[in-house]
Amino acid sequence: MNLVMAFVLVPLAGMLLIPFLKANGKGFLSFALLLLNALISGYLAVQSLVGETLSFTLPGSLITGQIPIRIDALSGWFILVINLVFVTGGFYALFYMKAYREQRNNLSLHSISFLLQHAAMISLCVIQNSFAFLIAWEIMALSSFMVIIFEHEHIATIKAGINYLIQAHFSILFLMIGFIWVASKTGSYDFQAITSYTASISSSASLMLFILFFIGFAIKAGFVPFHTWLPYAHPAAPSHVSGIMSGVIIKIGIFGILRMLLVVKTDLTTVGYLVLIISLVSGLYGVMLAIIQHNLKKLLAYHSIENIGIIGIGIGIGCIGLGTGNQVLATLGFAGALLHTLNHSLFKSLLFYAAGNVYQAAHTMDIEKLGGLVKRMPQTAVLFLIAAIAISGIPPFNGFVSEFILYTGLYNWLSDATLVSLLAAIFSTAGLALIGGLAMLCFTKAFGVVFLGTERCALPDSCKEVPFLQLLPMYLLAAIIMLIGLFPMAFIKLLSQPVSLYTGTIASPLNAFPIHAFSALQPISWAAWLLILLVIGIFTIRRFALRHKNTVTCPTWGCGYIAPTSKIQYTAGSFVRTYSKLFAPFLLIGKHEEEIQGIFPTEATYHTHPYDKVEKWLIDSPLKINKSFMGRFVFLHNGKLQFYILYGVLFITAVLSIPFIYGNILSFIDFIKHL
Amino acid sequence: MIVIAAIFFTGIILRTKSLASGRKGPGILQPVRDVVRLFRKGVVYSETTSFVFQIAPTIYFASVIMAMLVVPFGQSRGVLSFNGDFIFFAYVLALGKFFSIIAAMDTGSSFEGMGASREALYSMFAEPAFFILMGSLALLSGHTSFQEIFASLHIGSQISYALAALATFVLLMIAMIESSRMPLDDPKTHLELTMIHEVMILDNSGFDLGLIFTAGYIKFAIYGALIVNLFIGIIPIQYAIPSFFTIQFLMAVAIGLIESFMARFRMSHNPQFIVALTSVSLLIFFGVLLILQKFM
Numbered sequence: 018m019n020l021v022m023a024f025v026l027v028p029l030a031g032m033l034l035i036p037f038l039k040a041n042g043k044g045f046l047s048f049a050l051l052l053l054n055a056l057i058s059g060y061l062a063v064q065s066l067v068g069e070t071l072s073f074t075l076p077g078s079l080i081t082g083q084i085p086i087r088i089d090a091l092s093g094w095f096i097l098v099i100n101l102v103f104v105t106g107g108f109y110a111l112f113y114m115k116a117y118r119e120q121r122n123n124l125s126l127h128s129i130s131f132l133l134q135h136a137a138m139i140s141l142c143v144i145q146n147s148f149a150f151l152i153a154w155e156i157m158a159l160s161s162f163m164v165i166i167f168e169h170e171h172i173a174t175i176k177a178g179i180n181y182l183i184q185a186h187f188s189i190l191f192l193m194i195g196f197i198w199v200a201s202k203t204g205s206y207d208f209q210a211i212t213s214y215t216a217s218i219s220s221s222a223s224l225m226l227f228i229l230f231f232i233g234f235a236i237k238a239g240f241v242p243f244h245t246w247l248p249y250a251h252p253a254a255p256s257h258v259s260g261i262m263s264g265v266i267i268k269i270g271i272f273g274i275l276r277m278l279l280v281v282k283t284d285l286t287t288v289g290y291l292v293l294i295i296s297l298v299s300g301l302y303g304v305m306l307a308i309i310q311h312n313l314k315k316l317l318a319y320h321s322i323e324n325i326g327i328i329g330i331g332i333g334i335g336c337i338g339l340g341t342g343n344q345v346l347a348t349l350g351f352a353g354a355l356l357h358t359l360n361h362s363l364f365k366s367l368l369f370y371a372a373g374n375v376y377q378a379a380h381t382m383d384i385e386k387l388g389g390l391v392k393r394m395p396q397t398a399v400l401f402l403i404a405a406i407a408i409s410g411i412p413p414f415n416g417f418v419s420e421f422i423l424y425t426g427l428y429n430w431l432s433d434a435t436l437v438s439l440l441a442a443i444f445s446t447a448g449l450a451l452i453g454g455l456a457m458l459c460f461t462k463a464f465g466v467v468f469l470g471t472e473r474c475a476l477p478d479s480c481k482e483v484p485f486l487q488l489l490p491m492y493l494l495a496a497i498i499m500l501i502g503l504f505p506m507a508f509i510k511l512l513s514q515p516v517s518l519y520t521g522t523i524a525s526p527l528n529a530f531p532i533h534a535f536s537a538l539q540p541i542s543w544a545a546w547l548l549i550l551l552v553i554g555i556f557t558i559r560r561f562a563l564r565h566k567n568t569v570t571c572p573t574w575g576c577g578y579i580a581p582t583s584k585i586q587y588t589a590g591s592f593v594r595t596y597s598k599l600f601a602p603f604l605l606i607g608k609h610e611e612e613i614q615g616i617f618p619t620e621a622t623y624h625t626h627p628y629d630k631v632e633k634w635l636i637d638s639p640l641k642i643n644k645s646f647m648g649r650f651v652f653l654h655n656g657k658l659q660f661y662i663l664y665g666v667l668f669i670t671a672v673l674s675i676p677f678i679y680g681n682i683l684s685f686i687d688f689i690k691h692l
Numbered sequence: 693m694i695v696i697a698a699i700f701f702t703g704i705i706l707r708t709k710s711l712a713s714g715r716k717g718p719g720i721l722q723p724v725r726d727v728v729r730l731f732r733k734g735v736v737y738s739e740t741t742s743f744v745f746q747i748a749p750t751i752y753f754a755s756v757i758m759a760m761l762v763v764p765f766g767q768s769r770g771v772l773s774f775n776g777d778f779i780f781f782a783y784v785l786a787l788g789k790f791f792s793i794i795a796a797m798d799t800g801s802s803f804e805g806m807g808a809s810r811e812a813l814y815s816m817f818a819e820p821a822f823f824i825l826m827g828s829l830a831l832l833s834g835h836t837s838f839q840e841i842f843a844s845l846h847i848g849s850q851i852s853y854a855l856a857a858l859a860t861f862v863l864l865m866i867a868m869i870e871s872s873r874m875p876l877d878d879p880k881t882h883l884e885l886t887m888i889h890e891v892m893i894l895d896n897s898g899f900d901l902g903l904i905f906t907a908g909y910i911k912f913a914i915y916g917a918l919i920v921n922l923f924i925g926i927i928p929i930q931y932a933i934p935s936f937f938t939i940q941f942l943m944a945v946a947i948g949l950i951e952s953f954m955a956r957f958r959m960s961h962n963p964q965f966i967v968a969l970t971s972v973s974l975l976i977f978f979g980v981l982l983i984l985q986k987f988m
Contacts, residue, residue, distance in 0.1 A: 391743075439831070439981065443824060450823040466797070470740060551754040555754055563734070566735065566898070566899075570736070571737075574738075586800045586802060592812075599813075
């Protein structure tokens, strides 16, 4: 209880102190407070992960009623993930934000919002009162908005921020409808009321309720077609914030969906198929659009949508497993989803921090202008490479482990009997395989174009490796990525409590799984070790063999051409050209080209602007229709004060006269009836 | 076993091709001699390259060796065998591909970029076909590891013969894609613009090139071994070994003949061809459903 109070007081102390410090002090104090809060919540979370559900009750207010705080294993898992990403992100930010030391007020606002964001997200994981939950949700949405628009002097940043703010409130709208629905029927804001209420109503009504919650949380998580805020907000924010947004903020959406699965009693098979289909679409669509992006951060943002899709596939097959009583399938699905949540927050934040280093050094995110950075920033390049391999789901890193669990789940599902489930399983498998292949295409492009080859444009001389301390959190993340790849069993054991919340098997802590579900993980860790040893072994032999041989360095083979320029290199656009032609029906790429004409060639140009088809149909078209309709009333908005006063008077008169007219209408109807 | 097969495999292909075109051709062991010669040579690095270029051939080779370790042989298991080992098989090969692609990008050459782009695209299309095929076999046999799947495949009815033929076709074609043979890629072409795999390794030399060649031979033999396993799953070991080599030999001859009498596809037709593979493997899946009588 005292710890909970301390947790609430820490950000308050930050709010009071941070504005009065110098730029460095602000950073250190906010990081220290963040660390303190992370330790407090982490301590509680670890207790819950070993199987002890903690619960407290805050008195709350007259409106909210008592606010129960329950830290179960699911909250514990997410709290740990959030803390990990926030602490590394905060440490990274200490160095990343040095360039903005002059903007003191802006920094205060940023640090305070950062602290609040962390506190709000942790609270979301534990609060089980819908009213307080919505308040925490709103604090999170607003503080995220504040941290996104740090560079608010750019118009694009403000636009992205407002786009985020509006869509975040759409998400709140759906959640609010859902919560009010339950509260109006039961009169209680406690989550337990939702459970008892949904158990008592018909299954279609509870499915409706779940879909409301699902849409609300899916907007936050960035499932297609609710993803359109995401590719704008991530590139606009400072890099540590992008890392955190992609690493954990969208995961709060996943947390919400998982929580609602526990709270809302509904037909899990239907829900499972629904989530599975949306996730497959998200996964494929996200990576398909990621490939054609030329802005490094935007590429990573679309990749987050893909990974949310992969997590969703896990949740989907988990639900179907529960719905059809297949324990192994449920275990594999939820374990895969939860592990991928951790994995994605690790490698995605690492990728964003690496992108931040690139931005800091080269001052651009346009990958067509970068190139050859591996020579200037070797450490960043290696870290990016590790994360890129991990995110493509390739062994021996962590991405493979979670995708392997999902594949095992899907193949396990194949032994089920009905035709529909067989078809769903085989298509999900093919989809997951295709996602993996596309992710590889995407990240060979990103890594190859940004870090390899030669420089495509002249980079500033200041473009060099960032200080070691800034790389330190990134090394930490990379180490955890490798650890999960090499010792998957240890992390799977941590997951036994959260997963058993769903499967309902009550066993001794840290060992609640069906026996055969994870039997393959031990050989995988051996295989990963063997692979690494093999690489080291062959590399040593190679070194040994080449010891006395002469090693020569010459220019790249240019087919006999001896004066190559860096313009000859394959660009990002040309690397994916065949792909974008093949997938043209799904993509929307604007082109501007001036071809070479005449005997004496003039300058030729070629620009492409990738755009999002879903955004065009779902956001832009309705907005356009809305605008053209509202445009008819624009004459009312003429800027003359006396007219506005007249509108006010008319409105008040109209409101006041309704009862009279209503009575008249009623009597008129009566009169007609009498006739 | 696979290594032995690998030694002869490419030689046999070459010999078949030259015999078919009326030449005498090099000896069967010529590829091995080439590789040994390469291993003895020094290396030339491009000045644009970085550490990625130096480590990539090693990782490519190691990934192929790892993939080889999970492939079973008839009744006996692979060195590593576990549930879902074919997922590991596909993904560990992807690791090698990832590195060979970025190594090609590392040279900053437009040719190698082109090859890298094609390799990434084609291997992406080939993956769903492999996973659907293995899924259908897993469904048919009720197991999820290479060894158990192959050991419990009973080829009995007429439909299952058709399935085995289709599966052989899909595996053979995936092998062609993965090792960049005709009709998708022509390893012997002289023009960089029309290559896929060969163009990616233009700048590799000496020991590294030797590693890449060896890995390529082994990879081909691995897929050969998979196809063999489709048929010899239930045969006892003393008959299995000769049949292993016979089938590998037949396959190599077949590939040699295909390459002699077929022209390479146009680059733009390749994706269609590979997507067609996915539909063939879906056909296998439906065939399996038919056998198991899952259509109500």
